[in-house]
Amino acid sequence: MSEGDNTLAVFIDFENLALGFKGKKEKRFEIRKVLERLVEKGKIIVKKAYADWAGFADYKRSLHEAAIELIDIPKRAMTGKNSADIRLCVDSIDLCYSKEHIDTFVIVSGDSDFSPLVSKLKENGKRVIGLGMKDSSSHLLIDNCDEFIYYEDLERPLGTPPSIDMELPERKKEAFQLLVDSLLALVRENKEVLWSSMVKETMKRKKPSFNESYYGYRTFSDLLEDAEKEGIIQLRTDARSGTYVITGFGKVQKKREPEELKEPKEREAQPERKTQKKRATPKPHWRPRQRRQPSKPSTSAPAASEPVAPEAPSVQVSGGGPTEAGASDSMTETDPEF
Numbered sequence: 001m002s003e004g005d006n007t008l009a010v011f012i013d014f015e016n017l018a019l020g021f022k023g024k025k026e027k028r029f030e031i032r033k034v035l036e037r038l039v040e041k042g043k044i045i046v047k048k049a050y051a052d053w054a055g056f057a058d059y060k061r062s063l064h065e066a067a068i069e070l071i072d073i074p075k076r077a078m079t080g081k082n083s084a085d086i087r088l089c090v091d092s093i094d095l096c097y098s099k100e101h102i103d104t105f106v107i108v109s110g111d112s113d114f115s116p117l118v119s120k121l122k123e124n125g126k127r128v129i130g131l132g133m134k135d136s137s138s139h140l141l142i143d144n145c146d147e148f149i150y151y152e153d154l155e156r157p158l159g160t161p162p163s164i165d166m167e168l169p170e171r172k173k174e175a176f177q178l179l180v181d182s183l184l185a186l187v188r189e190n191k192e193v194l195w196s197s198m199v200k201e202t203m204k205r206k207k208p209s210f211n212e213s214y215y216g217y218r219t220f221s222d223l224l225e226d227a228e229k230e231g232i233i234q235l236r237t238d239a240r241s242g243t244y245v246i247t248g249f250g251k252v253q254k255k256r257e258p259e260e261l262k263e264p265k266e267r268e269a270q271p272e273r274k275t276q277k278k279r280a281t282p283k284p285h286w287r288p289r290q291r292r293q294p295s296k297p298s299t300s301a302p303a304a305s306e307p308v309a310p311e312a313p314s315v316q317v318s319g320g321g322p323t324e325a326g327a328s329d330s331m332t333e334t335d336p337e338f
Contacts, residue, residue, distance in 0.1 A: 006042025020133030110137030
């Protein structure tokens with residue numbers, strides 16, 4: 001059992017329901033409708049019905065087929081008290097203290113005598129759901145329950161489910177019908193996001209023998225994809241988990257714009273595209289730093305490899321003759337006669 005599933009215990013005061021059906025020959029109490037509605041609330045663990053079954057022999061077979069424990073109570077003339085109500089209250093309180101994993105109690109009755117029982121169950125942290133006929137249900141009991149379901153509402157369909165093609169194979173039609181019923185049940189329970197795993201759990205509760213391979217599908221996702229192709233449901237893929245989420249019924253209708261509206265839109269889009277092409281890429285605010293080029297060596301400077309000649313010594317003349325020893329050499333270079 002996954003987290004978040006409720007566990008239910010169902011107690012049926014059948015004599016009170018029989019009072020509501022008196023005078024209605026065309027109507028009969030169908031336990032199947034009750035259980036199909038309660039299965040949407042969670043997993044049913046305990047099912048008990050209290051009555052003097054000698055007067056309700058016609059219902060014993062259908063209740064027994066639904067795996068309901070029939071507790072026979074003698075007539076009031078023999079006991080002097082309404083033993084069915086007392087026995088129902090005792091079993092409910094005993095189950096409340098002994099089975100802590102049961103968190104929801106369903107009282108199928110409209111009798112106001114069960115109002116103190118509802119209050120005691122709520123004191124112990126249990127959720128209480130009532131179910132009965134509109135004409136024979138007490139407002140005191142209805143207001144005290146956390147939720148009250150009218151039996152007449154079980155026969156009223158919720159919305160307009162999509163139609164299933166009758167030309168499909170019988171197994172496919174059966175699988176798609178169970179899928180639609182499960183989705184309607186989840187919508188009735190105000191589920192905001194219909195995950196594929198949640199839908200499959202509901203289908204298993206409604207029909208414990210359900211298996212997608214029996215209907216010719218390898219996985220449950222294949223069944224959902226086929227239902228989408230047939231126009232029964234709408235799917236989308238969750239971005240995080242990658243699983244399917246059911247978003248609605250029917251085919252996805254794509255809105256088509258008339259051609260007259262498309263032409264001006266295309267004309268408006270063309271100049272926008274041209275302006276986008278003309279736009280140049282924005283220039284950066286910073287300026288690149290220019291690299292300094294190395295200075296070239298001047299031609300007047302002497303080369304490193306060539307040896308520098310020593311300068312000639314200066315000659316000073318005083319009187320008529322040279323004063324330094326190198327004067328005779330310099331005179332021979334300047335005077336053409338020597």
